[in-house]
């Protein structure tokens with residue numbers, strides 16, 4: 001009997017491990033923005049025309065005034081970057097102590113202007129199960145381009161998966177400020193096996209150059225995957241069988 005209990009415990013542990021694995025498979029590729037075609041701290045190419053001074057984000061498409069920036073020198077105007085944001089290092093370390101720095105997941109971050117030629121950053125996500133719920137999570141914040149001033153009271157991301165659209169909480173940013181990194185979590189239900197994931201920077205009013213920041217994008221199943229359910233049901237059946245056998249043994 002002790003042997004059977006140990007076996008059952010082992011089976012339960014492996015089931016839990018399988019369920020945990022299935023639930024944590026990130027369906028978004030390059031969700032941390034670390035893979036690029038031509039280095040970082042550059043504006044993103046649009047379409048198929050690759051400019052020498054720009055770069056592509058692997059697995060993503062971009063339209064509009066969007067950049068991939070190195071989170072470690074995002075506010076360093078001395079670094080060879082296409083764009084810097086107000087932060088502690090702006091103008092040789094004499095910038096505003098607004099706390100701008102690396103994202104929670106580190107490395108590169110996506111930066112999108114919602115005022116000047118705004119456009120979405122998208123990825124076609126495959127491996128979805130229609131009707132199934134998915135949790136989309138990411139880090140985001142708002143900052144302002146070096147050299148410009150003015151409050152940005154409204155900054156948020158419009159996020160869509162297929163035809164379903166949601167938006168993040170709005171972040172208020174003061175002139176030359178940084179809102180800090182915030183965490184977003186949204187639930188989407190897939191309607192197809194492959195759908196377009198889209199991030200579009202939004203805000204108001206116009207006239208004070210803003211930048212929305214994004215990093216650590218992850219889309220995972222909100223429920224155990226069907227194969228896992230099958231294993232769970234099989235496991236429960238086995239437990240029932242064991243219980244019946246045990247009862248029979250006691251009766252004899």
Ligand SMILES: [Ca+2]
Pocket residue numbers: 032033034103105106107108109215216
């Ligand atoms: Ca990153």
